[in-house]
Amino acid sequence: MIKYFIIDFDSTFVQSEGLEELASVALANNPNRKKIINQIKKITNLGMEGRISFDRSLATRLKLLHGNKLHIYKVVEILRGKISPSIKRNRQFFRQYKENIYIISGGFKEFILPIVKPFSLNPDNVFANSFRLDKFGKITGLDKNNPLSKKDGKVKTVIKLGLRGEVIVVGDGFTDYQIKAMGAAKHFVAFTENIRREAVVKNADHEAPNFDEFLFVNRIPSSLSYPKNRIKAHLPVTNKANIEKLFTREGYALIGEKTAHQTQIAVVNNLSTRTRQRLIKMPRLNTVGILADSDKKFYLDFLTLRGIAVFQGSDKEISKKIISYINSGDTQGSPNIPNIRFSKKKKHHRLLHLHKNVPGILANLNGVMAKYKLNILSQYLKTNAKIGYAITDVNKKYDQKVLQELRKIPDTIRFRVLY
Numbered sequence: 001m002i003k004y005f006i007i008d009f010d011s012t013f014v015q016s017e018g019l020e021e022l023a024s025v026a027l028a029n030n031p032n033r034k035k036i037i038n039q040i041k042k043i044t045n046l047g048m049e050g051r052i053s054f055d056r057s058l059a060t061r062l063k064l065l066h067g068n069k070l071h072i073y074k075v076v077e078i079l080r081g082k083i084s085p086s087i088k089r090n091r092q093f094f095r096q097y098k099e100n101i102y103i104i105s106g107g108f109k110e111f112i113l114p115i116v117k118p119f120s121l122n123p124d125n126v127f128a129n130s131f132r133l134d135k136f137g138k139i140t141g142l143d144k145n146n147p148l149s150k151k152d153g154k155v156k157t158v159i160k161l162g163l164r165g166e167v168i169v170v171g172d173g174f175t176d177y178q179i180k181a182m183g184a185a186k187h188f189v190a191f192t193e194n195i196r197r198e199a200v201v202k203n204a205d206h207e208a209p210n211f212d213e214f215l216f217v218n219r220i221p222s223s224l225s226y227p228k229n230r231i232k233a234h235l236p237v238t239n240k241a242n243i244e245k246l247f248t249r250e251g252y253a254l255i256g257e258k259t260a261h262q263t264q265i266a267v268v269n270n271l272s273t274r275t276r277q278r279l280i281k282m283p284r285l286n287t288v289g290i291l292a293d294s295d296k297k298f299y300l301d302f303l304t305l306r307g308i309a310v311f312q313g314s315d316k317e318i319s320k321k322i323i324s325y326i327n328s329g330d331t332q333g334s335p336n337i338p339n340i341r342f343s344k345k346k347k348h349h350r351l352l353h354l355h356k357n358v359p360g361i362l363a364n365l366n367g368v369m370a371k372y373k374l375n376i377l378s379q380y381l382k383t384n385a386k387i388g389y390a391i392t393d394v395n396k397k398y399d400q401k402v403l404q405e406l407r408k409i410p411d412t413i414r415f416r417v418l419y
Helices: 009-013 018-026 033-048 054-063 069-080 091-096 109-119 153-161 174-181 211-217 241-250 257-262 273-280 315-328 361-371 401-407
Strands: 003-007 101-108 126-129 131-133 139-142 166-171 187-191 206-208 232-234 253-255 265-268 287-290 309-312 349-356 376-383 387-394 412-418
Touching: 003 009, 009 018, 009 101, 009 109, 018 033, 018 054, 018 069, 018 101, 033 054, 033 174, 054 139, 069 109, 069 139, 091 109, 101 109, 101 153, 109 126, 153 174, 166 174, 174 187, 187 211, 206 211, 232 257, 241 253, 241 315, 253 257, 265 273, 265 315, 287 315, 309 315, 349 361, 349 401, 361 376, 361 387, 361 401, 401 412
Parallel strands: 003 101, 003 166, 101 126, 166 187, 187 206, 232 253, 232 265, 265 287, 287 309
Antiparallel strands: 131 139, 349 387, 349 412, 376 387
């Protein structure tokens, strides 16, 4: 079945609301600027949460503005710098599905069209309101014949499109949810990268804290091999403020003691007997940071044989090493995994294979890749007394079955793919 994607603009495609940006620009010299902008934000939220009708919200906000054509141009430039990061890094999705993507917004085309143009979207698939200007370029209102200026405008617009297939709505507001609630779409995904409205999230089929998550659950290739919000980190340490800051900025989910068994990353003070017992109970664990300035190997074998990378150092050092390992496979400075330094991936996939240090592994790896005719761009292998670490960069196009076969190679400890 063909999939169609209905995507909101304000606070979804971009990080802010176009009318609020217009207010900041248009009211720059108004002594009551702060008060009016806060009033506009309040009305926006009431509308997005479904507490007042959209047409009332829009009309009330426009009355508070005194904008003109020059202000519109300035807002476009502001919005160019505020495209949601996860939207920006997934341009390929928009290019690939451009005929199946519709931007449907209660905002204004004058803001939207210049922003979505670099994403190769069809301008005929952009539906939004339009400003009305007088001969001096002053904003006097909007096109009231446009259904998007009225109550249930998004629903009516989608119904009129007559899309035959699976319609998925992605947005942050109540009007986006209404498209599904009134039968014009099959799924509604609450997009919460920029703002999280509880009244909207509770009605969603799924919450996407970023666009990577949306693509992942829909099994559509994204710029990341795994959404970072799904990477869980547990920090049972006393000095964790810097780690929390860096991990949160990276997009990891910080979890507490109750759900520690779900974590992929753990940062601990040391590898005491009690700590080791706790780590054993974390089946998804793949990286451990130890806040200890010691050259001793501690008791690392139980982690090494599970393919869990260990990093030591200060809070900031550990955070950066773990992030680099997750992003690129870089193991420089690890006391238990063979050390290989990597730059960031470019336009290829990286296959990371940790295995017992036994003869014939590389031959088996290359045999499987030759069977599926993978185009190998570069390959590295490094070993220590216990394990080997093979990294292969390949062309993006290949049969996905090869990944399962690589995982099944005898003596494999851990295998993952980076996009």
